[in-house]
Structure formats: C-alpha cells, structure tokens
Amino acid sequence: MNTMSHNQIVSFIWGIADDCLRDVYVRGKYRDVILPMTVIRRLDAVLEETKESVLEMKKRLDEMNILNQTDALCSASGQAFYNSSPFVLKDLKSRVKNQQLRADFIEYLDGFSPNVQEILEKFKFRNQIDTMIEADILGAVIEKFVSPTINLSPKPVLNDQGEVRLSGLDNHTMGVIFEELIRKFNEENNEEAGEHFTPRDVVELMADVIFMPIKDKITDGTYLCYDGASGTGGMLTIADERLTHLAEKNNIQVSIHLYGQEINPETYAIAKADLLLKGDGTEAENIKYGSTLSNDGNATMEFDFMLSNPPYGKSWKTDAERLGGKSDITDPRFIVNFKDEPEFKMIPRVNDGQMLFLANNIAKMKHSTELGSRIAEVHNGSSIFTGDAGQGESNLRRYIIESDYLEAIIALPENMFYNTGIATYIWVLSNRKEEKRKGKVQLIDATSLKSPLRKNLGDKNCELTKEIRKQIMDIYLRFEENEYSKIFNNEEFGYWKITVNRPLRLKVEITHEKLDKFKQFADKAKDKVVYDIMAELYKQADKDYFIDYKEFEQLLKKVVKSKGEKLPAKRLKMIREFFTSKDENAERLISKVLKNEDIDELNGKFKLQNTIVEFETDKELEDTEQIPLRYEGGIETFFKNEVLPYAPDAWVDHGKTQIGYEISFTKYFYKSVQLRSLDDIMADIKALEEETEGLLEEIIGG
Structure with missing residues (x-):
C-alpha cells in the first residue's frame, strides 16, 4: 500500500471521530471508541469470508452438546479467532431501533472467541455502548467503518471489471495505521515525552544492527524474539519480517516465535490483536499483560534477539514497592554477583526506570548457544551518564562494559520521535562479540545523518531513509574510525572516584x-x-x-x-x-594513638616516633577526584602527581573508593567553532560605515 492510501485511511478513520463523536465525547476520549472499533472492523473483515463455515460448525457443535468449541471454530474460521454470532458488522448498520441495535451489537461482540474478548476487555469498549446508544451514534459509527470507500480487509476490493479498486491491508500496514491513530490521539491528550511509539525507520535501523552482523551465521532452527516494552508490537513485527527475509534469502528454514509484555491495556490489546491477525493464537498468548519490572511474565525465558524502547523519565516507584521497596529488592535481574560483590546493585533512581528494562534484557541472554543473544534498545541521554560512581545507573554501565557486552551506541538525530524532540541513542549489546570488537566499544554519531520530512509528524521532523540506514550500517560494520565513528577500549569509560581527606x-x-x-x-x-x-x-x-x-x-x-x-x-x-x-x-588534630606499625599511611594514619596516630578529618575540606581507569600508575600515582603537591597533608580514604562508568558523546565528537578572523570583522565594520555614511546628516538636515 502506498503512503497516500495509508494516509487516506488514517484521515477517514480520524474523520469518523469528528463526524460522529464530536458532540458526545471530548476529543481526548475519541480513542475509547475509535481504536477498539478499528480492531473490531479489522477482525470482522478478516472473518467475513469464512462466516458461513463458522456458523455451520457452531450449529453442529451445539447439536452434539460439545462445550469446548474454540479449536473447532478457529479451524472453521481459518484464523486463531472467530465470531460465532449470526452477524457480521455490515448486518448491523440497517437496524432502525436503538434497543434492537444495542442487543444485536452486544450479541455480535459476545460471539468473538475468548482471546478477542480479552482484547475488548482491555479496551473497556463495552463501557461505551450505552453512551453511544443514548446519543444515537452507534449505528452511524458502524456505518462509517463498513463504508465501501475504505478497505480494512487483507484482500483487495475489485470493481465490476475485476480490477483492484481498493488495495488490501497487510498486517504490518494495519499496525502502522494503528500507531498513526494512537500518535494523533496522544497529541490530543498531550501525552508525556516517554509515552511515544517508535517510528518505523528507527525500528528498521534497530533490526539492521540486530541481524545484519550475524546474517551469515543464522542456520536452520528456532529463534525467539522479545520486547519487554512491546507497545503495539511494532518492533516484534519488523524483527519477524527481517529474520524471515534473511532466512528466505539464504534458503534456510527458521521458526520464529515472538514474546513481549505491555503494561498499557490499550496498546496490549492492539499488540494481541495484531498477532491474532497473523493467524497464530499461540503467538498471541506470548504477549503478557502487566509490568515487566514488578511482574515479569517471561521470568524463566531466554531469547536470541531483543528489541525495546522503554519509557524515559517515568517513575517506577510503584514497581519498587511491589518488589519489596527499593532498598530491599532482591530480584536477580537487578541484583547480581559481580566482581567479588555478591549483591552488586544495578537499581536506578525511582524517578526513571528505563535502564531496568536493559537489565531485564541482559538477564534473558542465552549463554549456551553459538549465536548467544543480541540486544538493541533505545534510551535517552540520561542512560549514558546519569548516576554517580557506585549508584545503580553507573553500576549497570559498569556491569555491561566490564562483561564486554556493549558493542556500540548510536546517537540518533533529534526530533526523530513523534512526541518528543530529545536526543536518543540505540544501545547494541551482544554476548558473542566478533574478535575485532572484543574489549572495545564503538560510538557512532549519526545526529547529522537525517532526511527532513515534508510535513512534521508531531515532533518528528526528520527520518532515516533506506540510504541513510545503509550508511549508518556501513559505518557500524566497517568498525573503523572516522568523523562519525570512534572506537575505544572498554576501560576508556571507567574511572575511580576517590575521597580525599584533610586533617582537622x-x-x-x-x-x-x-x-x-x-x-x-x-x-x-x-x-x-x-x-x-x-x-x-x-x-x-x-x-x-x-x-x-x-x-x-x-x-x-x-x-x-x-x-x-x-x-x-x-x-x-x-x-x-x-x-x-x-x-x-x-x-593536625589527633583522634587516636595506635600501636600497630603496619597501618597504611594513605588512610590518614601517620607514624610519629614509635607510635602511629590517626588524624581527625576536616569534613569541610573533604573532596573527591575522578581518576580514569587508564591513568598510568593508577590511584597512587595520580594522588602523588595531582594532589600532594597542593595538599601535602591529604590522604585517600580507600574505604570510600568507587568505580564508575559514563559515556560522553559531546566529549568525543566535539567540533570547535572556527572563529572569524579580525580582518573579516574589520571589513564588515568598514562596509557598514560606508553604508551609513551621511545618513545622520541626512536625517538631521531633513
């Protein structure tokens, strides 16, 4: 389907809201009707062709008093869902009396299979029926959705000559229409910056960095794809498409299974409907409802490929409380045994839980397969630098980098997303790095690689075209340094944070x-x-x-x-x-006199004659220093060279030393602005003087 047809459908459906709902619902509530009705009409259109077969099967099953009818009715419908009511949606537009329409519409909804019932429940759509009946708009809404001027069916509509009048909608295009509608509704409701959907061009790039480096290593077999913040399931859909395409191109047989979890009931319902429309009810059951952080629906699973765009800057206080309180969390996804620390905490501040989704994905990596696992996850800038040494965010960065999981971080252009213009970054992780990448991290500055949109989509004013995505992938795969790419050893991003004390x-x-x-x-x-x-x-x-x-x-x-x-x-x-x-x-103020002559001098204890004294610390003079892990000679040499010459009585409190990690794109990709020469400035001044010469006399004289 071309972009014009896609936009026409979105405009038509949006127009239903303006035409039918304007005086009944405030604009922010249009979505409560339009989104579930779009799903219902899509399901209805898919089921129309096999309606008679389903009704015949239903009649036989009832005559045989068979209670569990789901499998047989799905078989009759040819889908992973069915509707056993005597109606299709088109039948209901002719109802004259509202009460008859209400009864028939409810019977129609009740005829859907249990998996569709859950979708309707999450939409809370039945709550809207009485409102629409009382306002006498239900019939009009139905009539609009079954209009012959649009086609929400996967099959094309032909004219009398057998020519295609309206193209069919494949599942992905239907998903894009859903996301476009949701974007428009989010704009109406002024949703927060983190409440956004990932544009297809960004997801395409994420799929590229997941699959392209190992495309020749994919063999016959089963592969599991996962998204712990799945939204409407767009990332999973594209991952499925990309892996299927690679398999067909390489003439190999793969079985792909999609898993995800979503906390928003509306987007969960859309994701589940999307998988149902793909014809596999089992896959739809793999989408779990609830919070990934506090109620992990895939706790025992491991996955080959993981793509996510978690919410940014969103509080996870409720999740923390469900996990026992932030200070008492014991979840092995977030508390690990690392570097002789049995309880190494990777728990960020409660006002932003985005990095917990990354920790969740890392915990689900496969370590026993040849390919291992690959992760692509979108974050905002805070994930690369927020958190001091020893704090949760820094600890997670340390865990990732010292475990040698981080392959690359790609800085995207600003204004790439629909509802926010903030800077975003794609993290690329793997536990099976190729030899040339081991012990190294590649930073790619793609902020200038963009193509402007002719018309803004919310805050999104640019895109990554196919050519630009190929350019970024070439930079990534070549693994060479240039103006867009920098390569560093892992320890480049680490530092010791030491506490320097002075005596009172x-x-x-x-x-x-x-x-x-x-x-x-x-x-x-x-x-x-x-x-x-x-x-x-x-x-x-x-x-x-x-x-x-x-x-x-x-x-x-x-x-x-x-x-x-x-x-x-x-x-x-x-x-x-x-x-x-x-x-x-x-x-210096002495707090203790000690007899042990083996006490370390750098801990504020100094030998005086035959005894050792411990000096009391001046809290106001206490200071900290950050020392790069790559500093030659380490802490002692840095302290000797950079501190003692200015504070001869200082010492390091080694008990407070922490290791931290942070990544600064600004530092590594800074481009200085070339200042204008003095000659150029003087030339401009002289030109202005000549331009205004005589102007004052002309004004006064006039």
Missing part, C-alpha cells in the same frame, strides 16, 4: 570575655561543672591561644582529674563548639 586543624582561644559568655552558655545547658572546669583551666593556662590541640587537651584532662570530675563527649563537644576555630596554621 583547630586553634583554641580562651579569653576572659569568652569565658564570661561561656558561663551563660553552660547555665542554659544546665551544666555548671563544665564552666567550672574551663574557669580553672583559664587560671592554670599560661596563654590565651593553643595552636596545638593536643597540648590543650592534656591540660584539660589534668584540670578535670584535679576536680574529680568526668569529661563525657557531650561536655567536650560544648567546649569545642565554644572555644575552638579552624586555623590552617594549627597542628
């Missing part, structure tokens, strides 16, 4: 004025003893300032002992808060 340096100042103010402070705290201690210390001290806190502390302990008192932490804190201040010239 306190000066103690005890004056008569401060002591008087401390008396009020102590009285308020109802602790006269602490004031008495400091008053006595003031008498015994031979100076007002101590830059060696240890010296002050020794005198303090002596006074406390002489008065037969104790110095609990609460009192010491009061004294510190009132009489001390930071001074970089003061001695």
Whole structure:
C-alpha cells in the first residue's frame, strides 16, 4: 500500500471521530471508541469470508452438546479467532431501533472467541455502548467503518471489471495505521515525552544492527524474539519480517516465535490483536499483560534477539514497592554477583526506570548457544551518564562494559520521535562479540545523518531513509574510525572516584570575655561543672591561644582529674563548639594513638616516633577526584602527581573508593567553532560605515 492510501485511511478513520463523536465525547476520549472499533472492523473483515463455515460448525457443535468449541471454530474460521454470532458488522448498520441495535451489537461482540474478548476487555469498549446508544451514534459509527470507500480487509476490493479498486491491508500496514491513530490521539491528550511509539525507520535501523552482523551465521532452527516494552508490537513485527527475509534469502528454514509484555491495556490489546491477525493464537498468548519490572511474565525465558524502547523519565516507584521497596529488592535481574560483590546493585533512581528494562534484557541472554543473544534498545541521554560512581545507573554501565557486552551506541538525530524532540541513542549489546570488537566499544554519531520530512509528524521532523540506514550500517560494520565513528577500549569509560581527606586543624582561644559568655552558655545547658572546669583551666593556662590541640587537651584532662570530675563527649563537644576555630596554621588534630606499625599511611594514619596516630578529618575540606581507569600508575600515582603537591597533608580514604562508568558523546565528537578572523570583522565594520555614511546628516538636515 502506498503512503497516500495509508494516509487516506488514517484521515477517514480520524474523520469518523469528528463526524460522529464530536458532540458526545471530548476529543481526548475519541480513542475509547475509535481504536477498539478499528480492531473490531479489522477482525470482522478478516472473518467475513469464512462466516458461513463458522456458523455451520457452531450449529453442529451445539447439536452434539460439545462445550469446548474454540479449536473447532478457529479451524472453521481459518484464523486463531472467530465470531460465532449470526452477524457480521455490515448486518448491523440497517437496524432502525436503538434497543434492537444495542442487543444485536452486544450479541455480535459476545460471539468473538475468548482471546478477542480479552482484547475488548482491555479496551473497556463495552463501557461505551450505552453512551453511544443514548446519543444515537452507534449505528452511524458502524456505518462509517463498513463504508465501501475504505478497505480494512487483507484482500483487495475489485470493481465490476475485476480490477483492484481498493488495495488490501497487510498486517504490518494495519499496525502502522494503528500507531498513526494512537500518535494523533496522544497529541490530543498531550501525552508525556516517554509515552511515544517508535517510528518505523528507527525500528528498521534497530533490526539492521540486530541481524545484519550475524546474517551469515543464522542456520536452520528456532529463534525467539522479545520486547519487554512491546507497545503495539511494532518492533516484534519488523524483527519477524527481517529474520524471515534473511532466512528466505539464504534458503534456510527458521521458526520464529515472538514474546513481549505491555503494561498499557490499550496498546496490549492492539499488540494481541495484531498477532491474532497473523493467524497464530499461540503467538498471541506470548504477549503478557502487566509490568515487566514488578511482574515479569517471561521470568524463566531466554531469547536470541531483543528489541525495546522503554519509557524515559517515568517513575517506577510503584514497581519498587511491589518488589519489596527499593532498598530491599532482591530480584536477580537487578541484583547480581559481580566482581567479588555478591549483591552488586544495578537499581536506578525511582524517578526513571528505563535502564531496568536493559537489565531485564541482559538477564534473558542465552549463554549456551553459538549465536548467544543480541540486544538493541533505545534510551535517552540520561542512560549514558546519569548516576554517580557506585549508584545503580553507573553500576549497570559498569556491569555491561566490564562483561564486554556493549558493542556500540548510536546517537540518533533529534526530533526523530513523534512526541518528543530529545536526543536518543540505540544501545547494541551482544554476548558473542566478533574478535575485532572484543574489549572495545564503538560510538557512532549519526545526529547529522537525517532526511527532513515534508510535513512534521508531531515532533518528528526528520527520518532515516533506506540510504541513510545503509550508511549508518556501513559505518557500524566497517568498525573503523572516522568523523562519525570512534572506537575505544572498554576501560576508556571507567574511572575511580576517590575521597580525599584533610586533617582537622583547630586553634583554641580562651579569653576572659569568652569565658564570661561561656558561663551563660553552660547555665542554659544546665551544666555548671563544665564552666567550672574551663574557669580553672583559664587560671592554670599560661596563654590565651593553643595552636596545638593536643597540648590543650592534656591540660584539660589534668584540670578535670584535679576536680574529680568526668569529661563525657557531650561536655567536650560544648567546649569545642565554644572555644575552638579552624586555623590552617594549627597542628593536625589527633583522634587516636595506635600501636600497630603496619597501618597504611594513605588512610590518614601517620607514624610519629614509635607510635602511629590517626588524624581527625576536616569534613569541610573533604573532596573527591575522578581518576580514569587508564591513568598510568593508577590511584597512587595520580594522588602523588595531582594532589600532594597542593595538599601535602591529604590522604585517600580507600574505604570510600568507587568505580564508575559514563559515556560522553559531546566529549568525543566535539567540533570547535572556527572563529572569524579580525580582518573579516574589520571589513564588515568598514562596509557598514560606508553604508551609513551621511545618513545622520541626512536625517538631521531633513
């Protein structure tokens, strides 16, 4: 079907909403009628040819009192579904009385097979019948959908001369029409940026990167394709088409099975209807309803090929609660044994769960087959850099890269999607990298490779034509560096995040004025003893300032002992808060004196004579540094070269060291803007001066 015919059908169906529903439904509710009616009419058109066979089979089964009739009726219909009511949709347009129309329409709907009943239930379509009957529009809607001016059947409509008057709709084109309708409805409802469908050109590219690198390795056998955020099933449909085409081209026999899961009841219903229309009821059962994150419908499955476009920037708080709370999640998809860490957490922030879908796919990889598994998944920019070292997003990037699963990331042009203009990226993963890719990651900047649309489709103003997709695939398959492609070793994206500490340096100042103010402070705290201690210390001290806190502390302990008192932490804190201040010239504050001479100096412990002391940390001076994993000499050399020259008393708290991973396309593909020369600027200024010469005199003189 050509694009014009496709657009005509979309416009016609959209026009039904404007013609019939305008005064009954607000525009945001048109979809509640139009989408299920489109599905019903499509199913009805497919079943028309075998209607009599189904009714004959139904009559025989009833006469034989056979209760389980599904298989026999599906056999009679030649499809994975049936309608055993006495009607086809065209029969109902002639009903004059609304109540008769209502009764017959309900009987017609009740005649569908159980798998179609689930679709109608997810659409909640029966809730609309009374509204349409009361408004007297049900008959008009039906009449529009069975109009001879459009054809929703897979078979062409012929004229009297036997020529094709209206082309038939194959299943994929019908799916495209569904998605176009949903896009238009989403625009009406101002859906969020993440609530969008993946354009066919992007899915085609994803299918290319999944199948083309291993096209010659596909052999006779069974292959499983999966999408954990399947929407209307468009990715699965194209994956099926691409793999079937490759098999036919290479003269091999393959059996392809599609699996998916979808949380939105409406799009789930469309995906299931699409698979039913392909004629395989078993395949339709492979589409599960519910949240992939908290209720995985394919928990024990492994797949050969996985394609997904998960929602971006969408909270998964409800899923986290269902999984036991974010801090208590134990799901092995998201908590793994990795790098001597038995509970390595790859759990992102609750306000964006898109990377959990990637972790879900990785958990479903096949590791025992020659081809292993290949994954293509679309994400927005946050997935490549969000999350600090040790946090869930960074941990997942680390797990993927250090496991050597990441083959490439392709940066797509902006405004590629219908409902959002944000930057998007295709992640390409494999657990069977070819030899030249092992230990490496390819970044492809395809942001400038696009063709403008003549007319915007929502936010989508450009596309990846067949030629552009071929260009991107050539860049990917050649695996060479050029202006669009950069290749890096895995460790390029990793870094150590270290915590650098400095010792606390306190000066103690005890004056008569401060002591008087401390008396009020102590009285308020109802602790006269602490004031008495400091008053006595003031008498015994031979100076007002101590830059060696240890010296002050020794005198303090002596006074406390002489008065037969104790110095609990609460009192010491009061004294510190009132009489001390930071001074970089003061001695380092010692918190412990240790006897073990083997303690690491870099952990803030230094040997003084025959003992080892541990310095107290100045929290305000605590800092962090990011050190590339590829830094020659590692943490120690970096610390020696880049920190100690500026802070000789600093040390690294190794207990807080974390490994992080992030990927910056801007960093690797930055192109500096060439500044204009001074001569060019001066020439422009002179030209402007000549252009305006005499203008002021002309204005004044006028």
